[in-house]
Amino acid sequence: MATRNRRPELEPPDLSPSTRQSSRTPPRINADDPRFAAAAQLETHDAYVRGVQEGRVRVVNPDTLPRRPDQQDEAPPRRRSPESSLSTKVPESVMQQLRRRYAETGVTIRNQILIALRKEGLEINEDDIQDERKRPRR
């Protein structure tokens, strides 16, 4: 007597929530996206004064308060700590990325490294992350 073929068991599919990013997410924002220029317009002293006059700004964030135009040439705080020179070799690709980032953001290679080290937990004073080249010559 022929045996009946048993139908294979039905396996429940994985219905757990996807942990991958949705493919609908828009692509990464370009550094020259016009939104950055528009936002920068709102960070000027004039925009701040207008905001106060029109009641949009009622509290000042001291970290981001725009300087008055006549303060623009004031010297930024000086680096506080004595400095030692450091010379090392890094892969050319890393150097290229550091240069590219400097071109895009204006953050010097020295400061990019210090910021990365601070993120890793090294104690680095904010005043020591200054671009001394921006100081007016006396």
Added chain:
Amino acid sequence: MAIITFAQVKGGSGKTTAAMCTVAELVARGSSVAALDLDPNRPLGEFFQRVPQLQHVEVAVPTSERRVSALVRELATRHDNIVIDLMGAATNDTQVAMALADLVIVPSQMSGTDLKCGVETWRQAIEAAEISNRPIARGVLLARTSAGALRPRVESFLREQYKRVGAHVLATAFGDRAAWKEMTYSAHIPHLHDRDSNAARNFISVFEEMMALIQSGAREVAAA
């Protein structure tokens, strides 16, 4: 890529909790994310350091030399998503952070002051979109609402009031649960550590609505 700004000119509305939860959900989904903390109390960095899965999240803070727009531009070269948490007041940063955003979320609790300030924040977001000459998706997130099945009368009333001024309110509200209050002490984030919990389901639903708003904003940009 999305820049999500949590804004509300009133303090204590749930901005920081919602921002923390959003970063955690993006990490849970394997997305690259950084945060910009514009609250001088700096709650984000301190919290992320306590959660092993979030310790790698870069948290930027502005200085007089590193302005908000420059910082965000810099972060955008390295990360797919940026979450901005503003100070709970009408500050000089409010519209800057809005003008940078793809999505502005206005958390609002249910008091009259929350409503009044929420509407003001909503109007500032509209103005920021006009100044930056591009559509910015936005939504009001009702926070600390009753987590029970019944919607209290005041919540329905609040939804009507926001609707009256043309503000879009997310269908999902951020429920009032002990899990969100305990989160900063226990470092246990429901949607990162226990995705089947009710609190996790609640926030995932909020997050999905936020993503849908960004998507609708992207379609508006494409159509413009």
